[in-house]
Amino acid sequence: MHITTIGKYTALEALRTRVPATALLTLALLVCASLFVRELAVAEAARFQIAFYAAAARLCAVFLTSVYVLASISREFNDKGLEVVLALDVPRSHYICGKLAGFMLAAVLIAVLVSLPLWVLAPTAAALMWTASLVIELALVAALSLFCVVTFSQLLPAAGFVAAFYLLARSIDAMRLMSAHPLIGAEAPSQQVMNALIETLGYVLPALDRWTATAWLVDAVPAPAALGGIALQGAIYLALLTSAALFDFHRRGL
């Protein structure tokens, strides 16, 4: 009951703080920019437009979701709204799960809105896969941002951690490839330590470069099983981030 109520009001807050309007404005700007790119291309104009729009929209959606979650919780901390809610005898776990549910609803809204042009520009099956993958990615970013702001309390370190985590998760496969067989000094202890460190990071990070791929829209649609894999990995990681946020939130003195 508490979870539903908190989730509902969090989603309502997203609607009233102009998150959909910001997403639509982003959409309009990116569509204009992609039309400009399309005009510049001398061949494969549609491919250029789709690729540019998809890559830019993905980054903007991640940015929008993350900043919204970080700002919302920071404001709640600063305005002492959290104390008011917990004074009503709301279990801490309900607060976190409710907030996360609300943020995930906002993430779904952002993902669907920014994907709209792709439903017109790209094949339907590809746009469907891409949108579904973006929904899962944004849900994960929302959970990550919630965990970070609960852990760090301050906006700046939380935003920095989210950005670093996201960039690392997008590039972890490339880093693993580069560190696995270096050109020189493969036997050097420093290289081995670095390789072990990167492999360990690979175990605890989701390989986001395999998600929401632009190639799905412009080359070939992957098998639906790929989306199943992303959904499963997303669910596991969502559980990991939520439990980490719950752990930190329970330890926190208010």
Place this chain on the structure above:
Amino acid sequence: MHAVPLAVPLLLALALALQVLWHSLQSPPVARADALPPAPSATTIRAASFGESIAAAQLMLLQLQAFDNQPGISIPFADLDYGRVMGWLNTALALDPRSGYPLMMASQLYGQVKDTTKQRLMCEFVHTRFIEAPDLRWRWLAHCAIMAKHRLQDQALALRYATDITLHAGAASSWARQMRIFILEDMGEIGSAKVLLGGLLATGEVTDPSELNFLTERLMAMESLEN
């Protein structure tokens, strides 16, 4: 500090274990030699990197390395499209002209394949870019001169590279500037080698006593060979 309900750390441990299990079930990333795309232009990279052209050039070179040095590729360099490799190296050099890394990759990595056409292609690439900044890039052309002499068995090509180092790279080490003389000697052009060596000693360009002694001995040996 508040007590954490037991379910929370249990859920955390379970989720972490599942994540590790999930990762171990995934196939490792594999690079394919034919996946190297055409190089983007320097202007594009400069704009995309918001002016951080040196960092962008370094990232480009690391990405290029990742294409040819991965597990599962048995003959990595030879499988690559060398036209595209040169495109990547050219762009990286255009972004960061003071870096020697692209020329090192050309002469010492991509030039090491057993295909002589590809070896020559890389040497010509190094030679072309050497002419633009000889004092900065002579060492890579010197490597190509040695490669031309010993691997390609093309003394004329080695002599052309060595001559260009002598003529254009005033800041090159003396061993590189003297290489032309010894290539001429190996080619049986004792007369020309003698003139060049004598000229080098006469100009006073060589000041190190041991080097002076060595070169004088070489000149005397050449003279005795001629007689």
